Amino acid sequence: MSRTNAAGLKAVVTGGGSGIGLAAATLLAERGMTVACLDLNPPGEPFVGIKADVTDDASVRAAVAEAAERLGGIDVLVNNAGIGAQGTVEDNPDSEWQRVFDVNVFGMVRVARAALPYLRRSEHASIVNTCSIAATAGLPQRALYSATKGAVLSLTLAMAADHIREGIRVNCVNPGTADTPWVGRLLDSAPDPEAERAALNARQPMGRLVTAEEVAAAIAYLAGPESGATTGTSIAVDGGMQGLRLRPTN
Secondary structure (H helix, E strand, O other): OOOOOOOOOEEEEEOOOOHHHHHHHHHHHHOOOEEEEEEOOOOOOOOEEEEOOOOOHHHHHHHHHHHHHHHOOOOEEEEOOOOOOOEOOOOOOHHHHHHHHHHHHHHHHHHHHHHHHHHOOOOOEEEEEEOOHHHOOOOOOEHHHHHHHHHHHHHHHHHHHHHHHHOEEEEEEEEOOEOOHHHHHHHHOOOOHHHHHHHHHHHOOOOOOEOHHHHHHHHHHHHOHHHOOOOOOEEEEOOOOOOOOOOOOO
């Protein structure tokens, strides 16, 4: 297979029913991969839709095994399933901390653990974890969410080290605030949705939210053969939020 040709690869995308996951699954399919979407509400054709709950190890193992059987193996895992959280360190009870970590961190662990035996058989094995700008920048009212994404960033690096000699690359993408259904619900619940959207737009130096398709493009690059020399890396898709320090315009 060409080092730049993704045709024929088999990919599993968690959280593939909407938002960044669906955009990534769509782009991978357009590039010639066969894609299984694991989700509580999985999409239909052109994907192999499989219902899965990343907080349940038995559900994950069954779904990954089914995906491998129906696809004929697994070459790519996009570990994307996740949930949001708001508040300072004192605003959420232990149960909410446990719930969000269970999805955002332990969920990735469960899926990767189930997929590794299949990835080891691949000549092009790649794992892409969906992380966040919250892992590298201090954002207000995001203590719990940021803690989970910081864990994802560190987990990505550790996994890359653990599995490099098995031929498995592990990277992550760090989106800024993206125009996804979750952010839409967040805006809808704000006292002034238009003002909140304007504030989120202004927080990113490009002056707008990131699109799910822009994040998907970074995922597809890291998933595909053209990034064959890239592992243990994070790609920021954040409108310049992490790296730029602009002077005020007024």
